[in-house]
Amino acid sequence: MADRFAGIRYLxxxxxxxxxxxxxxxxxxxxxxxxxxxxxxxxxxxxxxxLLPPSPEHLLGxxxxxxxxxxxxxxxxxxxxxxxxxxxxxxxxxAIVFGIxxxxxxxxxDEVLMLATNIMLVIPGLPxxxxxxxxxxxxxxxxxxxxxxxxxxxxxxxxGWAGSAVVLRAQARSLRTREYVAAARVAGxxxxxxxxxxxxxxxxxxxxxxxxxxxxxxxxxxxxLSYLGLGPTNSITLGTMLNDAQTGQAVGSHAWWWFIPPGxxxxxxxxxxxxxxxxxxxxxxxxxxxxxxxARQQRRATKAGKGVAGGGAxx
Amino acid sequence: MSGxxxxxxxxxxxxxxxxxxxxxxxxxxxxxxxVEPGRTVALVGExxxxxxxxxxxxxxxxxxxxxxxxxxxxxxxRHATREYRRQVQxxxxxxxxxxxxxxxxxxxxxxPLRLHHPGLSADQxxxxxxxxxxxxxxxxxxxxxxxxxxxxxxxxxxxVAIARALAPGARFVVADEPVSMLDVSIRVGVLNLxxxxxxxEGLGVLYITHDLATARHFSDEILVMYRGRIVERGPxxxxxxxxRHEYTRKLREAAADPDRLGQLRxxxxxxxxxxxx
Numbered sequence: 001m002a003d004r005f006a007g008i009r010y011l012x013x014x015x016x017x018x019x020x021x022x023x024x025x026x027x028x029x030x031x032x033x034x035x036x037x038x039x040x041x042x043x044x045x046x047x048x049x050x051l052l053p054p055s056p057e058h059l060l061g062x063x064x065x066x067x068x069x070x071x072x073x074x075x076x077x078x079x080x081x082x083x084x085x086x087x088x089x090x091x092x093x094x095a096i097v098f099g100i101x102x103x104x105x106x107x108x109x110d111e112v113l114m115l116a117t118n119i120m121l122v123i124p125g126l127p128x129x130x131x132x133x134x135x136x137x138x139x140x141x142x143x144x145x146x147x148x149x150x151x152x153x154x155x156x157x158x159x160g161w162a163g164s165a166v167v168l169r170a171q172a173r174s175l176r177t178r179e180y181v182a183a184a185r186v187a188g189x190x191x192x193x194x195x196x197x198x199x200x201x202x203x204x205x206x207x208x209x210x211x212x213x214x215x216x217x218x219x220x221x222x223x224x225l226s227y228l229g230l231g232p233t234n235s236i237t238l239g240t241m242l243n244d245a246q247t248g249q250a251v252g253s254h255a256w257w258w259f260i261p262p263g264x265x266x267x268x269x270x271x272x273x274x275x276x277x278x279x280x281x282x283x284x285x286x287x288x289x290x291x292x293x294x295a296r297q298q299r300r301a302t303k304a305g306k307g308v309a310g311g312g313a314x315x
Numbered sequence: 316m317s318g319x320x321x322x323x324x325x326x327x328x329x330x331x332x333x334x335x336x337x338x339x340x341x342x343x344x345x346x347x348x349x350v351e352p353g354r355t356v357a358l359v360g361e362x363x364x365x366x367x368x369x370x371x372x373x374x375x376x377x378x379x380x381x382x383x384x385x386x387x388x389x390x391x392x393r394h395a396t397r398e399y400r401r402q403v404q405x406x407x408x409x410x411x412x413x414x415x416x417x418x419x420x421x422x423x424x425x426x427p428l429r430l431h432h433p434g435l436s437a438d439q440x441x442x443x444x445x446x447x448x449x450x451x452x453x454x455x456x457x458x459x460x461x462x463x464x465x466x467x468x469x470x471x472x473x474x475v476a477i478a479r480a481l482a483p484g485a486r487f488v489v490a491d492e493p494v495s496m497l498d499v500s501i502r503v504g505v506l507n508l509x510x511x512x513x514x515x516e517g518l519g520v521l522y523i524t525h526d527l528a529t530a531r532h533f534s535d536e537i538l539v540m541y542r543g544r545i546v547e548r549g550p551x552x553x554x555x556x557x558x559r560h561e562y563t564r565k566l567r568e569a570a571a572d573p574d575r576l577g578q579l580r581x582x583x584x585x586x587x588x589x590x591x592x
Contacts, residue, residue, distance in 0.1 A: 188431065
């Protein structure tokens with residue numbers, strides 16, 4: 001009966017130029033990744049001539065082996081988004097389990113979970129991912145799965161949750177001592193229900209920020225892995241495109257249309273996600289929004305000759 | 316004693332860590348008292364005297380180091396059962412923190428109803444929520460259902476918190492400084508509401524405060540706590556008018572005394588002008 005979503009509105013980010021730009025960039029890239037593969041040529045069709053510059057026939061030219069770059073870019077964007085989303089989601093789930101359970105229950109559970117988190121945190125990321133990826137991919141009996149983008153995404157998720165877990169744990173520890181949590185306990189609510197109904201809704205902005213950060217990290221991590229030749233081999237992603245471009249000496253042969261589009265796509269996606277993340281950060285920490293605003297007002301007042309701060313008190 | 320909420324020889328120690336060394340803080344030492352239906356016991360003392368720890372032990376948010384909590388003369392289990400939660404409820408100090416900003420007002424009252432009266436249909440639930448809201452003078456109740464805590468004033472929020480404590484059908488309510496975060500002008504209103512509800516339902520109230528004046532106004536018996544110990548107890552007028560313990564006397568002198576109104580101001584003025592008053 002109660003309006004379960006009464007609180008949603010208060011969690012929505014405020015509309016701002018940052019949020020708008022970020023959403024537009026991410027939205028367009030996502031749309032491109034979903035829709036474009038249906039309209040482009042077969043990305044695995046190597047019957048074209050190699051290293052053609054952009055032309056009306058091949059809008060972004062072709063690679064050394066005669067693949068259409070636009071078709072590869074469309075499919076690669078889709079592949080990278082898939083890896084990013086799956087990697088980000090699995091990292092977020094692990095971060096919630098480790099961080100929030102540790103923060104809420106405390107005691108020995110906290111010690112054990114945080115020990116695991118700290119170990120994950122101090123192991124350097126990329127080398128660990130490389131070792132795991134190389135190891136798993138050579139495991140017998142995985143078949144096609146061994147070199148699939150799903151596996152790469154899961155590896156990135158399993159190695160990338162520790163930072164978010166620390167942040168969520170700190171916040172859950174603080175929320176645990178709020179009186180409304182004590183009130184829920186006095187009312188007779190059970191532990192898990194308190195976590196899911198009383199605590200997690202208040203962590204939604206933080207979790208969303210961590211998710212977006214996780215997606216970004218997974219996209220970049222996959223690109224890095226693929227560039228090193230440890231990425232998925234039976235699917236196309238932006239990272240495998242860059243790897244192909246590197247092994248095909250695209251830079252040496254001045255085939256800019258081969259390596260700039262996937263590189264720019266990764267950079268744009270990262271920018272867009274970061275912009276959305278900033279907007280979400282402003283809900284978590286209103287000071288981020290209010291301080292620059294106050295500083296702007298002060299500067300304006302000083303310029304108009306009405307300032308009393310003497311120019312030194314900008315926030 | 317039957318029909319009462321009693322604590323017997325309650326101790327609570329906290330281990331404090333300072334670097335590698337540990338020390339023990341006796342937050343509550345040997346506290347025993349009983350709250351009876353329809354009566355109010357006030358627990359008075361300064362910050363850190365252990366009042367809130369007692370409240371948290373009675374509501375089973377904290378386990379005592381030793382001693383027990385008895386309900387109707389029977390010892391209660393270490394961790395609260397649903398039955399115990401139904402009988403003993405609490406009103407928290409800070410109405411701005413005790414309501415979850417994410418949830419609507421009806422959520423806060425509906426949850427305890429649902430937990431302790433699982434058989435209610437959605438319609439019955441709704442009418443019970445409205446009825447509870449109106450009982451704490453939030454009328455008309457329907458208009459409050461979908462509102463969120465930040466849309467209410469402090470006094471209204473504290474009324475919601477009281478309604479939440481009444482929702483399970485509690486016989487005993489622990490009120491931990493229920494008005495200390497409210498504007499002075501609405502304190503009496505909230506306290507009178509508590510007193511009315513108490514009379515109507517025969518509630519036993521443990522009123523925790525640092526304010527002797529409201530304790531006297533509101534309660535039948537006063538216990539004075541000092542550094543974890545109950546240093547003085549008795550009927551409220553008796554404790555206020557004939558304080559026997561040093562600390563109670565100090566506490567009484569610290570309260571604003573109508574006979575000395577303006578005395579401090581005059582002293583300051585006379586010092587500033589440099590001459591004796």
